Amino acid sequence: METIKNLFRCSCPVTSAVDIVGDRWTLVIIKLMLIQHCHTFKDISESEEGIAPNILSSRLKTMLSLDLITKTHPPNNKKVNIYHLTEKGLSISPIVYDLMAWSDTYLRDEHTAMTSFDQQSISLLPREEAIDYIQEHYKASVSSVLSDDY
Amino acid sequence: METIKNLFRCSCPVTSAVDIVGDRWTLVIIKLMLIQHCHTFKDISESEEGIAPNILSSRLKTMLSLDLITKTHPPNNKKVNIYHLTEKGLSISPIVYDLMAWSDTYLRDEHTAMTSFDQQSISLLPREEAIDYIQEHYKASVSSVLSDDY
DNA sequence: TATATTTACTTTCAATTTGAAAGTAATTTA
DNA sequence: TAAATTACTTTCAAATTGAAAGTAAATATA
Numbered sequence: 001m002e003t004i005k006n007l008f009r010c011s012c013p014v015t016s017a018v019d020i021v022g023d024r025w026t027l028v029i030i031k032l033m034l035i036q037h038c039h040t041f042k043d044i045s046e047s048e049e050g051i052a053p054n055i056l057s058s059r060l061k062t063m064l065s066l067d068l069i070t071k072t073h074p075p076n077n078k079k080v081n082i083y084h085l086t087e088k089g090l091s092i093s094p095i096v097y098d099l100m101a102w103s104d105t106y107l108r109d110e111h112t113a114m115t116s117f118d119q120q121s122i123s124l125l126p127r128e129e130a131i132d133y134i135q136e137h138y139k140a141s142v143s144s145v146l147s148d149d150y
Numbered sequence: 151m152e153t154i155k156n157l158f159r160c161s162c163p164v165t166s167a168v169d170i171v172g173d174r175w176t177l178v179i180i181k182l183m184l185i186q187h188c189h190t191f192k193d194i195s196e197s198e199e200g201i202a203p204n205i206l207s208s209r210l211k212t213m214l215s216l217d218l219i220t221k222t223h224p225p226n227n228k229k230v231n232i233y234h235l236t237e238k239g240l241s242i243s244p245i246v247y248d249l250m251a252w253s254d255t256y257l258r259d260e261h262t263a264m265t266s267f268d269q270q271s272i273s274l275l276p277r278e279e280a281i282d283y284i285q286e287h288y289k290a291s292v293s294s295v296l297s298d299d300y
Numbered sequence: 301t302a303t304a305t306t307t308a309c310t311t312t313c314a315a316t317t318t319g320a321a322a323g324t325a326a327t328t329t330a
Numbered sequence: 331t332a333a334a335t336t337a338c339t340t341t342c343a344a345a346t347t348g349a350a351a352g353t354a355a356a357t358a359t360a
Contacts, residue, residue, distance in 0.1 A: 103163035
């Protein structure tokens with residue numbers, strides 16, 4: 001008889017969030033979808049991050065089960081799977097933004113090869129507007145991919 | 151001949167931040183220091199999160215080497231070690247805040263035992279003020295612990 | 301001053317997770 | 331109809347995590 005062991009270590013909301021996104025890949029996959037507009041298994045596989053296919057497969061399954069992402073086909077295509085962020089997943093955007101901003105300030109000295117924000121314009125906007133901009137562009141990209149003739 | 155393998159997977163600032171804080175414990179330890187004012191090995195060990203001493207020891211060493219925390223003794227005490235956040239570590243505060251806010255909105259349904267913000271007052275403040283409040287109280291607590299006769 | 305307690309760990313070992321490499325199956329393109 | 335593409339799965343070794351017990355130095359107590 002198998003028991004499902006509790007996903008959450010304790011009652012703390014911060015620790016509970018870490019129970020969901022606290023690993024080497026979940027936030028990276030969210031960032032690849034959100035910022036680099038990776039919508040397919042192949043897109044994510046080919047990213048600079050170099051995730052192994054078994055790991056990606058396993059993470060996507062977990063993220064689906066946690067309702068961070070959903071999976072659909074583009075119209076008239078049964079081969080390609082489109083993964084996209086749910087509202088719950090898209091709401092991780094502020095955390096992705098803050099990680100980017102923190103690295104920009106505190107990691108540059110020890111990681112000289114590190115790049116800046118993807119679009120220059122983002123670094124010029126105030127935080128809230130930058131996050132909105134990222135989210136709106138992401139949604140537009142998903143719409144485009146899910147429209148006819150991808 | 152040993153080579154130090156690069157800490158960073160790639161040039162992306164988000165992924166680089168995940169290379170630093172993307173595991174099960176680093177953000178939890180920062181949160182325990184910042185919010186619950188855990189300053190010693192014992193304080194952290196006894197937390198609700200239940201971290202094993204070998205894991206805690208290993209994480210603290212890594213965090214010291216990454217300059218996220220420093221280690222000192224209180225005056226007139228050679229036994230107790232006080233760990234506290236550096237500027238670099240304290241600047242993770244916005245991420246901790248955002249994780250807390252995200253859980254509050256998106257995890258409550260699936261994790262009914264989850265508590266709210268530690269101090270009620272924090273949830274009433276706007277984000278920037280809440281973060282400032284948390285950081286100032288943290289700094290005051292460190293000062294107090296490092297003053298005479300702990 | 302001697303003993304008990306506390307604090308901060310380390311050691312050992314089993315279990316779980318990660319990741320590299322190769323392989324497979326369905327679908328679509330040429 | 332054959333080749334290429336996409337989305338995976340399988341296998342196995344290496345690294346990480348974690349539970350349990352143990353140790354050493356410093357401090358508090360009798």
